[in-house]
Amino acid sequence: MSDIQDIKLSNAQIAWRAAQDIEDGAYVNLGIGFPEMVARFQPEGRQAIFHTENGVLDFGKAPAPGEEDWDCINAGKKAITIKPGTAFFHHADSFAMVRGGHLDVAILGAYEVAQSGDLANWSTGKGGVPAVGGAMDLVHGARRVAVLTDHVTKKGEPKLVAECTLPLTGVGCVTRVYTSLAVVDIEDGKFILREKVPAISLEDLQAVTGAPLHVEGEIGDLIAPEELA
Amino acid sequence: MSDIQDIKLSNAQIAWRAAQDIEDGAYVNLGIGFPEMVARFQPEGRQAIFHTENGVLDFGKAPAPGEEDWDCINAGKKAITIKPGTAFFHHADSFAMVRGGHLDVAILGAYEVAQSGDLANWSTGKGGVPAVGGAMDLVHGARRVAVLTDHVTKKGEPKLVAECTLPLTGVGCVTRVYTSLAVVDIEDGKFILREKVPAISLEDLQAVTGAPLHVEGEIGDLIAPEELA
Amino acid sequence: MDKRLASLAEAVSRIPDGATVMIGGFGGSGAPIELIHALIDHGAKHLTVVNNNAGNGHVGLAALIEQGQVDKLICSFPRSADPVVFTEAYRAGSIELELVPQGTLAERIRAGGAGIPAFYTPTSYGTDLAKGKPVAEFDGRSYVQERWLKADFALIKAETGDPHGNLTYRMAARNFNPIMATAAAVTIAQVTRVVERGGIDPEQVVTPGIFVDHVVEVAAPAQEEALNRAEVVYP
């Protein structure tokens, strides 16, 4: 088995891959941190419309340092800008968009994703100060709930699992997982392998996955541009 | 017993009496029809702020005939005007104001009011096309729910009753009744007589009232300006 | 992305027989008369319509009912200055009526758009309109459980719209339009004026474009009140 560290995609490459699935005009919420990178990789000619929980739709890029207006931020409390078409609204309206099924895609990070679609991404269960934010709302609102994640933990343990062991964010909510090694759909309580990095065999991929990977039809090659790495 | 027709207040006089109880700055919803007259009789130096269910707060008077803008109407579909301070909002926000207890007073008409505070004012129970509008919401939202009504029906039967016989608009909701003969509070399931027209005796008033009129302290004289009649 | 459509006919062309259609407006104010007339021309039948009223005269919603296209109406106040069309259909038993208190109607629509399947309200407790509905007590007071209301299509009227579907309204013509926009699978807005992207101040957007699928410009929309004073009959 080749060393996973050598063949796996970088976070930027995972984000790039996820970006390829976003249609022109899609309404998208990107989770704080790693998922935010997805916005950078929108394919030429497509324009997604980004939503942030704190009441902004269709915002622009980050301002130059020193140009921040701290009344104009995203859910991660980072400064953003307006652009033609931006709309502001209050928090209840913002989560009406989320909970009401008006987002096409929500893209989140994960500690664990189960084959049932259960997601654990808000608490390591270890004490400390718990914080949940909008994650539990997002997983039940968007039409598609995608997860971006390394395929395994830093210790090499599977993050795609038979059942979550950490506190859940949502039950049966994840529809697709983009990992550092594969693209996996979740359907009818099963992981369906859609793509994998060419350098890993199905057997080796299964060995680092905590539940059966089902194959339906062809398995595509998961290849992302090198220069993103 | 003097003929009630000779001593009773006119609708305008009942509306005038109700207007005297509205504090400066009170938020008020006036039901369609007869209760709308209350707006005309605000005491000098006081300014109530009127709410209409279809999404306007603090509107102005009716426009001159021919000057109507049919996008600017009240719940009775009559043309109104804006004035400095007017606000427009949608229907869910409008009824958040109503149901959320933000109105100081709602003033409605009635077919029957029971000593329990039950109100029947939306259906004669006789078939035909039923229509309810916002009455059922208004009776459960405003801090005070006042009713304007003739003391008796056209046939001379009491409209203040022991129990309503017509379909209810709300249960235990009316707090004060302004009639053509009296001002009656409803407290703890009882009619408390506060004022009566001087020309009627307590006995004669009781005779045209369908449940006991309790007296606590002095009974005021119900007198309204003649020229309104 | 551009949500503008060139014609009213195209906008309503995919409304099938049997659809549930929310129609904005309170009386004539905010009523999308041109979209309703396009729906009459399109001819979809067996519709369930959600509107505060039941039409007035022989135009707009009244005309849609008069053409026999509406099987069921969900509304709060099926009376108007000239309610003859609905009244006759109702008496003839050719239209079903679900009567809903106005605030409950608004909240059910808002809940539909906000992903809230049910809520409790004091409104209608103890009345005939609460019959058959679950009741619960909170903090010593009794409330009625009401369900969300959603639609296949919403036909709404706005004042300005941009290509992404951001909308503003005009005065009290706002009424049910913004909440219906949120509660339908497909929302079609007729707007008096289409502006470019950025033509609506971000602070002044009332309906963000996420709730709107199609925008059609109707530059000089008819007012139901004016049509009825002129005794117009559609079609």
Added chain:
Amino acid sequence: MDKRLASLAEAVSRIPDGATVMIGGFGGSGAPIELIHALIDHGAKHLTVVNNNAGNGHVGLAALIEQGQVDKLICSFPRSADPVVFTEAYRAGSIELELVPQGTLAERIRAGGAGIPAFYTPTSYGTDLAKGKPVAEFDGRSYVQERWLKADFALIKAETGDPHGNLTYRMAARNFNPIMATAAAVTIAQVTRVVERGGIDPEQVVTPGIFVDHVVEVAAPAQEEALNRAEVVYP
């Protein structure tokens, strides 16, 4: 009627010990820093505070917590760039935390303002945050019942305000402010600019005056972000 007050101190003077206080803002944007500091000066203790976060640095909400005035915090995300004040109080067991998903927090507040004592949401179903809450199924899907949230006072920040309490907000500083305005018995708004009646276009009012009790002008409000970069400590 004139809802303007001359001073912040007067505005918060009637907040008693033990009050439940909603404080607007999301992080620093829309946080009524000057009102919070006036509340610190006023000294009310044993407060229950509702805010999306738990303060940042040593100003605003963090300073209120640092002064030991908050017994309980209801929030969705008690983390920030510098959450040391809350974190220490929480670890020391001197502050109680009710953690609520952000959308549920917003909806509970909106329900409090709208007279809806309870509603159902898919959010948190099957998670630790749903423990002990009633669950119900609608159309084959499971939902959690959540209760309204109300307060004795709301401290909010707005951009313009008129003497009747009509308000507008600035950009994303809107966030929780308009809904908190609806859910408190007494709502106190600090506004950057007081305008005369009629100074806000009726179409552009975001919070109608019916939801607002007091308006205080704070012409150059501090931004939490800027205070923290300057390492300000209040008081």
